[in-house]
Amino acid sequence: MQLDSKAPEAPIEEMWTTHREHLRLVGPHNRPKYRILVVGTGLAGASAAASLGAMGYPVECFCFQDSPRRAHSIAAQGGINAAKDYRNDGDSVYRLFYDTQKGGDFRAREANVYRLAELSAEIIDQAVAQGVPFAREYGGLLANRSFGGVLVERTFYCRGETGQQLLLGACSALAREISAGSVRMHTRTELLDVVVVDGRARGIVVRDLVSGRIQSFAGDAVVLATGGYSNVFYLSTNAKGCNVTATWRAHKRGAAFANPCFSQIHPTCIPISGEHQSKLTLMSESLRNDGRIWVPKTPGDSRAPNDIPEDDRYYYLEERYPRFGNLVPRDVASRNATDVCDGGRGVGPGGRGVYLDFRDAISEHGAATIESRYENLFEMYERITGENPWKTPMRIYPAPHYAMGGLWVDYDLMTTLPGLFAVGEANFSDHGANRLGASSLMQCLADGYFILPVTIGDYLSRHPAGDVDTDHAAFADVELEVRTRIETLLGIQGDRTAHSLHGELGRLMWNHCGISRNAGGLQEGIAGISELREAFWSRLRVTGNGRQLNQALEHAGRLADFLEFAELMCLDALERDESCGCHFREEDQTSEGEALRDDAHFAHVAAWEYTGGTPERPEPPRLHKEPLDFHALPLAQRNYKT
């Protein structure tokens, strides 16, 4: 396996323009001959499918939800970054590039990050043209807010529903293409495998989740926009249905998986309340603009928060990081929260929580201002916890939120399996070891609206159109594998549900491959996963059959893939013997407990190649390294203290 990033030879400011100008194109009269399969309808998938359809490509688009508009991008709250410099506060494309690269702790490919910053402003223009109602100032111009890890105001937002509004924009463009006939939409349809013919991705096998019918689709290229894998932790901020199946199946068919251990734990989530908890709810990080984070100074202080006087409060982020204060990047905020809770200062059930207090902001700016900024978030908090954040501080705790790792892609967003593209959270590309707030929406839309629609043409133009259809023997083979697997899952007839096994996997991953990791723990994790996998394949119980709507069967299939993926995630974390971004190895820290990067040995992307084996006993994967260059922004120690 060769990792050729295809990053263009040009000064960084000119890379994308130069590259675009030299890409091969498919002319308008030839586009209808190339069929493209797009899997997933979040921001990346919907924007890609709509853009490709509008260009004239016939597109088959798939989502497991009952409508494309429900994909989990919809839950993004806070905003989307763009280097518009509307606030005249010194922002620029370079600054956004700098912040993203530094925020990612120098573990991303420079060329991709710069392109992302470069395209950011265009995304806002595109969204507004589609009717996305961004917040406006009194003069009618677009409003901005600030977000963690940066010193400018460049985040555009729609109340706390930015992801929803951007997704409705992308899905409205998709709806138009569906009605025009250029996109055929398949809802309640789940990808179960990728079909490879002569070394190229040529199709997919899917299951109709209502009838249970297994069906193949052939195409000239396959685009995976299937999101991240945070549900490997069972409890995460992701939707219940988010899963690793599409990317994992693609991995097993030849696509390298990059940096799987880079998994972001978001600092501002509502803490776990009890044993039946099915997911964790994120509250926008924008709350950190006005909320102050603290814990009681004395461990075990059981007084109500309002009874704790100022002197007995420990504003740990403000004290430890005076320059950024409560707005340090997510990984730093999460690690510090865990740290103070480990020290016995945590609040709420089980001592796993810290206060996020708006008292000072309310008295400084007035309740009306705070209400206009965070009304819906306050309501949400009260609805879930039954506590009123106007009167008593919120309690927050970190929760798994976003996967920086994903399928390895080159500058054209193509994986190591030719013809298979990955966009949005499904790829590894732009966020390095840690993603900054309001950057995921930006990346999804840059990939889907502006990058993929042109780069995919370069690939397509080098191949004849439509020369493989589902009659090819490879489709029958993969379909048979898919059917056999479903029969196997249904046939185990043991005594454990996927639900309970998934919970167990989640606890294992949180304990051994969560906020902080060490070699011994990771090895224990790997052993535990292996045992759990054996339990899965011998004790699973799925009721019903495969020819009906069967949610237990869906869950079991997804969990089977998580159980394989989890091991790779631990292995990657074990291999990366350094601390960077969200990946904190206890062996690698400064005397002050800050992350210690090892640029001499780990300034690379770790891309794993699947080497075979059975689900119970996989062969060890093969590691390939893509060395990273730092020409435009020299390596520097991340410092949010001074």
Place this chain on the structure above:
Amino acid sequence: MRYALRVWRQESAEVAGRFVRYEVDGISADTSFLEMMDALNESLAERGEDPIAFDSDCREGICGMCSMMIDGQAHGPATGATTCQLYMRRFEDGAEITVEPWRARPFPVLRDLVVDRSALDRILQSGGYIAVHSGPKPDPNAMPIEPETAEQALDAAACIGCGACVAACPNGAAMLFTAAKISHLGLLPQGQAQRYERAREMVATMESEGFGSCRNYGECEAACPKEIGIQFIGRMNRDFLRASLGMPRARRGKMGAQ
């Protein structure tokens, strides 16, 4: 806490359904309604019975996937909340709770509490967009929008497409859903070019999908988890009326002539 549940069970769209009674125990007040359903499903699976199929995804009130009629109310007794945002502290210990799918002719039951809401998507596909391709656009600040207008558009755009308005309406009307989309785009300057055509097309699709008409019950507004107001229905009716008062259709399509 313990609850008795009367849940609608229906194997598939083709067979008749019925209510089945279940008991759940050991549920804390901080458990969400769907988590209580998860717990019930776990106990069913352990007994080898088929779990109750129900839709849910984000579980934070924004994807619009969850859809339960609880004690006759769409999304249950909490106002401004989806089913997934409903917590068991709203129910007294020992309460009997009736859980049904959305009931409306255009929403056939697929299994148990899962219904087919694709009719809503077809309404959107008939005009719920501003026709722009991906690519360079003018700077948005070249077209200022009054904050009040942007806010109103956002109020309408908050619709999550869950279908509670249809389920709550005695007539099974999708007026609030359709009006929300039409108003979101029609309020904004970007949406003016197709404003009346959009209203006409979307209303026509709404009717052809078999949704009922509005009788001003106002149940939709009361059930809407995003608290979208029925004033938008009035706005849609005005746009529809104006669209119906004759627009030259014959000219359409000639712009592209060679």
